[in-house]
Amino acid sequence: xxxxxxxxxxxxxxxxxxxxxxxxxxxxxxxxxxxxxxxxxxxxxxxxxxxxxxxxxxxxxxxxxxxxxxxxxxxxxxxxxxxxxxxxxxxxxxxxxxxxxxxxxxxxxxxxxxxxxxxxxxxxxxxxxxxxxxxxxxxxxxxxxxxxxxxxxxxxxxxxxxxxxxxxxxxxxxxxxxxxxxxxxxxxxxxxxxxxxxxxxxxxxxxxxxxxxxxxxxxxxxxxxxxxxxxxxxxxxxxxxxxxxxxxxxxxxxxxxxxxxxxxxxxxxxxxxxxxxxxxxxxxxxxxxxxxxxxxxxxxxxxxxxxxxxxxxxxxxxxxxxxxxxxxxxxxxxxxxxxxxxxxxxxxxxxxxxxxxxxxxxxxxxxxxxxxxxxxxxxxxxxxxxxxxxxxxxxxxxxxxxxxxxxxxxxxxxxxxxxxxxxxxxxxxxxxxxxxxxxxxxxxxxxx
Numbered sequence: 406x407x408x409x410x411x412x413x414x415x416x417x418x419x420x421x422x423x424x425x426x427x428x429x430x431x432x433x434x435x436x437x438x439x440x441x442x443x444x445x446x447x448x449x450x451x452x453x454x455x456x457x458x459x460x461x462x463x464x465x466x467x468x469x470x471x472x473x474x475x476x477x478x479x480x481x482x483x484x485x486x487x488x489x490x491x492x493x494x495x496x497x498x499x500x501x502x503x504x505x506x507x508x509x510x511x512x513x514x515x516x517x518x519x520x521x522x523x524x525x526x527x528x529x530x531x532x533x534x535x536x537x538x539x540x541x542x543x544x545x546x547x548x549x550x551x552x553x554x555x556x557x558x559x560x561x562x563x564x565x566x567x568x569x570x571x572x573x574x575x576x577x578x579x580x581x582x583x584x585x586x587x588x589x590x591x592x593x594x595x596x597x598x599x600x601x602x603x604x605x606x607x608x609x610x611x612x613x614x615x616x617x618x619x620x621x622x623x624x625x626x627x628x629x630x631x632x633x634x635x636x637x638x639x640x641x642x643x644x645x646x647x648x649x650x651x652x653x654x655x656x657x658x659x660x661x662x663x664x665x666x667x668x669x670x671x672x673x674x675x676x677x678x679x680x681x682x683x684x685x686x687x688x689x690x691x692x693x694x695x696x697x698x699x700x701x702x703x704x705x706x707x708x709x710x711x712x713x714x715x716x717x718x719x720x721x722x723x724x725x726x727x728x729x730x731x732x733x734x735x736x737x738x739x740x741x742x743x744x745x746x747x748x749x750x751x752x753x754x755x756x757x758x759x760x761x762x763x764x765x766x767x768x769x770x771x772x773x774x775x776x777x778x779x780x781x782x783x784x785x786x787x788x789x790x791x792x793x794x795x796x797x798x799x800x801x802x803x804x805x806x807x808x809x810x811x812x813x814x815x816x817x818x819x820x821x822x823x824x825x826x827x828x829x830x831x832x833x834x835x836x837x838x839x840x841x842x843x844x845x846x847x848x849x850x851x852x853x
Contacts, residue, residue, distance in 0.1 A: 413813065413828040413839075414850040418794075418820035421664035421712075422845045428655065429835045430455035430480065431648040431673050434608050434703070436507050437584070438641060439463050440515060441612050442484035443472045443492070444591065445638040449484045452644040456480060458833040462503035466512060469498050486640055490592045494522045502528040502559075504758065504804065504833045507581055510540050511609075513563065514585030517549035518592040522565035531758045531804030531830075533559045539582055546572045547589050571597035571634055578726040578753065580605035580677075583630075590632035591619060601628040603726050606677040611702035615639055643701040646673035650730040651835045652708055653681045654810050657734045658845070659710040660690050661741050661790065661818050667710045667845075674704040680727030681735065682708075689715040717742055717787060722750020729753070733811040736765045736785060740774040741818060743789035749782040758805035758830075768812050771798050772821055793819035802827040806834050813838075817847050 435455040440463065442449035454460060456479065464474055471493030473485035487493075492515070502509040509528060516522045527533065538557040545551070548566025571593045576583040583599060587609050590597025610630060613620045619636040623629040652669045659667040674694055686692050691713040697706035718739050725748075728735070732754055739746035754761040762783060766776045772793045775786040798821045800812045809831050816823030828851075831838050842849065 409853065410827060410829055412852045413823075413825045414852055415813065415816040415823040416850070417848060419658070419662055419817040419845065419847050421662060423666045424845055425668040425670065426655065426841055426844060427670050428647045428651040428672065428841065429457065429837050430645040432457060432459055432650075432834050433507060433606060434612075434645050434673065435460045436463050436505065437511065437608050437612055438643060438645065439467060439474070439482075439484060440511055440588070441609075441638070442486055442641050443467050443470070444489050444515065445486040445640045446488055447486055447640045449486055449640040450482070450642045451484065452481045454480045454482055454645055455648070457836050458503055459505035459508060462501065462505050463508050466500045466502065466508065469500060470494065486638075488637065489635065490519050492516070492519050492522075494519070494524055496523050499525040499527060502526070502532060504529050504532055504830065506532060506535060509537070509559070510581040510585045511588055513540060513544060514588035516563060517544040517547050517565050518569035518589045519565050520567050522563060525560060525562050527560035529804065535756055537561075539579070540585060543572075543574065543582060543586055544589060547593060569593040571595040571632065573598045574600070576601045576603070576605065578603050578605055578729075580607070580609075584609040587613070587620070587630065587632055590634055591638070593634040595634060597632040597634065599630040599632070601630065604628065604677055605726050606675065608675065608703070611675075612641060612643070613638070614702050646700070646703060646705040647671050648834070649673050649675070649678045649682075651838070653731045654734050654814060654838075655841065655845075656682070656685075656692065656708065656710050657738050658814050658818070659712055660685065660715065661738065662712055665712040669708040669710075671705055672708050674706050676704070677727055680724045681731035684718065684720055684724050684728065684735070685715065685738070688718050689713065715742055717744030718746040718748070720748045725750045725753070730807060733761050733765050733807045734814065736769065736783070737811050737815045739785040739787050740769050740772070740815070741790050742787040744787055746785045746787055747782060748785075751783060752781045757807070759803040759808055761805070761808060764803060764805065764808050765811065768798060768800060768808070768815065772796050772815070772819055791819045793821035796821045798823040800825040804830050806831045810835065810838060813842070813849070817842075
């Protein structure tokens with residue numbers, strides 16, 4: 406399912422640059438658009454889709470479930486909706502979610518309340534190591550069963566509930582679990598009520614907002630999402646913006662690289678995704694959002710970044726929920742900023758594609774940066790911009806795109822001879838990453 410395996414070798418530092426780029430389309434919105442279109446009425450149209458490995462896994466799974474999907478041209482698709490509860494399930498099929506935790510959790514949410522579902526589910530080597538206990542506990546409340554009992558990682562067998570009843574759920578930091586509950590609730594009897602204790606990304610709600618018969622949102626100190634089951638959904642018609650998580654890596658590079666300027670066009674600027682940018686701006690980063698417009702209930706605009714010196718980062722746990730994907734690159738920024746940076750409330754990073762806390766500690770140690778992790782927080786003793794041409798960074802095969810991208814940026818900024826194994830995993834979220842790096846003047850070598 407994934408592309409051919411290759412390693413990346415970096416031998417020299419990046420030079421200053423002044424450029425305008427576009428980043429890959431938003432992965433979260435791309436995946437959600439296919440899943441929601443599949444259970445909507447009539448034909449949905451989605452443009453500028455991210456054609457990454459995770460999105461390809463989404464399309465493959467939906468086609469196995471009887472959904473007709475037509476690719477008009479690169480990034481543009483028609484999805485022929487089957488309506489709620491109408492996915493076709495042949496017991497002999499096996500769904501493979503690839504590397505995508507988003508696809509796994511959201512599609513299991515959909516399947517748990519779809520009648521007569523009995524099938525095997527799995528992922529790639531990395532996904533199969535991740536615990537799905539919280540998801541399984543939630544879907545069990547809707548009446549779904551998972552086998553073998555007491556096992557919380559893939560491969561598994563799912564048997565759906567034929568009489569699902571809506572549940573009440575207090576949502577925490579995980580947008581994926583919240584979305585899984587929303588999608589399960591759409592085909593359940595009665596109401597599903599979700600009280601959001603911590604604000605997480607809200608793309609699922611935004612995509613469903615036109616269906617006031619199915620979903621209503623009360624914004625207060627705590628957000629209440631009410632899902633009314635068994636109501637038909639209208640087709641969707643949207644254009645996917647650029648991914649702010651992919652843009653974060655180029656933003657970090659520009660801030661740390663001397664005499665550089667970058668404009669990133671048409672990026673999604675949803676407030677629930679901007680923790681990384683808010684945190685850096687608070688510590689003195691020269692970042693501006695311009696040409697901001699609202700499209701399909703999502704803010705979209707351009708990001709302008711200038712190189713600058715920032716203060717050591719102090720990140721309370723409130724930042725974690727809105728910048729989870731960006732923490733590995735934040736650790737790189739902290740390592741190359743003089744002084745002690747502290748990131749609190751990060752224990753969930755241990756259950757990502759890899760244990761991102763441990764792996765980033767190992768990488769930073771290789772260039773002589775001290776880190777201490779205890780009591781759910783990490784301290785990084787930043788050295789400022791290190792010249793590390795005599796040092797080596799080696800990243801083993803982890804199946805973690807964010808670690809690969811973070812190590813790449815650390816290598817080109819410090820000049821350390823860097824070897825990153827299994828770099829093709831970056832194609833799960835940012836297939837244009839190396840191409841954009843080339844535009845910025847980076848020289849790297851692919852080794853198969």
